[in-house]
Amino acid sequence: MNRDIYGITIASSRNDRSLNPVEQLNPNEYKKFNNKLYSMILEYLDLKNDFQYDAKYIRGSKSNIAETLVNHFYRLYVYQYQGKTDEECVLQLFNDKEYTERLEKIYLLYKEYSNKYLKYSNRKLNFFDYKYTMVRITARIYYMKQFRTNKNLFTKKECEDIKVKDFLENLIKLSSYKKDSHRDINKFIFAKGSIPFFTLKMLEVNCTNQKEEVKEALKYF
Incomplete structure (x- = not known):
């Protein structure tokens, strides 16, 4: 159908x-x-x-x-x-x-x-797939914008955007799949050379309102 x-x-x-x-x-x-x-x-x-x-x-x-x-x-x-x-x-x-x-x-x-x-x-894996996909899309969007403009993307307004909150929430929830995931999230997500890590470091510097969430997410890298 x-x-x-x-x-x-x-x-x-x-x-x-x-x-x-x-x-x-x-x-x-x-x-x-x-x-x-x-x-x-x-x-x-x-x-x-x-x-x-x-x-x-x-x-x-x-x-x-x-x-x-x-x-x-x-x-x-x-x-x-x-x-x-x-x-x-x-x-x-x-x-x-x-x-x-x-x-x-x-x-x-x-x-x-x-x-x-x-x-x-x-x-059941669709719930993992959704979080995995959203994290990768969000991180790539921010990385590409940063790459083109070479300016700080995360103004106070951007830091309060729901997309940032979703990114951090999905990233933290993904950490529970690190040991038994069917995808290599330790390579594409939880690696210190990955695009999600780069995005997280930008948030750490610029988004004080997300300080605790960023600190929690960084523990898994």
């Missing part, structure tokens, strides 16, 4: 690659794919477009589909810069203002959508 309505679905088996792009796309093809994926995400996560079907499996799978789409966009966007050196890829990615704006839009829609459907999830 999800496939008929949105053209997407959860993986029906380990061999189902319906949500993955064709292997070895060239940069222009990846760019087209990412644009299509972004449009798909906006349509799927917009609750005004939501369809209602009172079936446990359908309702329970919605947060899984959302998480898969969002993580594909997060992960695959850099591939449109392939063919360049790793350093050039990173420079172009972090200077891509449109990508930052798209992540911010996805952040808001994904949070709203998950608030509605995560409680129906038929996978």
